[in-house]
Amino acid sequence: MDIQIDYQHRKEELETLPIEGLAVFVLTHEDKPFNTEVSISFVTDEAIAELNKRYRGKDGPTDVLSFECDGPDEDLSAMFGVEEAVLALGDVVIAPDVAIRQTKEFGTTFEEEISLLLVHGLLHLCGYDHVEDDEAEKMESLESEILEEWTARKTAQSVTETEGDTQAQ
Template sequence: MEIQINYDYRFDDLERMPLHELTQFVLVREQQPSMTEVSINFVKDGIIAELNERYRGKIGPTDVLSFECDGIDDGMPAVGDGEVYELGDIVIAPDVAARQTQEFGTTFEEEISLLLVHGLLHLCGYDHIEDDEAEVMETREAELLAEWAKR
């Protein structure tokens, strides 16, 4: 798997976290092809606010955005055929995550980990627009994070 993490913002707070390992853990558990490619980007509030407005029509910063490349419906490459499966890009706002730690009583690492898993699940086809979809996605997030914590 090709996992690119761009620490464009708050490098010192993020580089010590096992984000590459968590990403790989989730992608394996979600049975993504071995040639899967994903990028994770950490940005300032202003950048994610611009993206949020441009792509979702919402004003202000959000915590995480996911941008799918090769979709589930596009089909995955056959195992061993050498094709790269470009899952997509995730953009996370660490300052939003830091503010959420106060609201939810979590640590910064817990919040970043949740946002990363959330973004990856979106790229894997999960959504939370409808209540039943949200329940499935939130349950899967909790399962993955609990399993990750046990390792």
């Protein structure tokens, strides 16, 4: 999978987070092929407010926007005549300053908030939505499931690494 990350804002804080790993985890969870391509951009409040106004007709910054390229279920091999055409799933744009404000509102950490926004944005690219109540329930449940699995995986890796360090001494 090709995960392109553009740190236009708050690069120092964001580079320490496992953005690419989480993106691959989500796309794998959703059975996207290995030739899937996604871009993730972290932008200022002003930049996301401009996108929000232009594409959604809403004023002010939002936390995350998703822009679909190829449909989540498209078979591009026939179009390009190849088995392994790139599936350009789309772009996720996140406003880290909005995420920071939301940590105070929801009692989360910066990493937890960025992780939730990333999962949310990627699920939109995978075809999920939350316009109707039943869709919202399904999407929120899936977000929770993915984040719980991701956290358990990270915890297990930390334990394994710690045990390896202890044995090496």
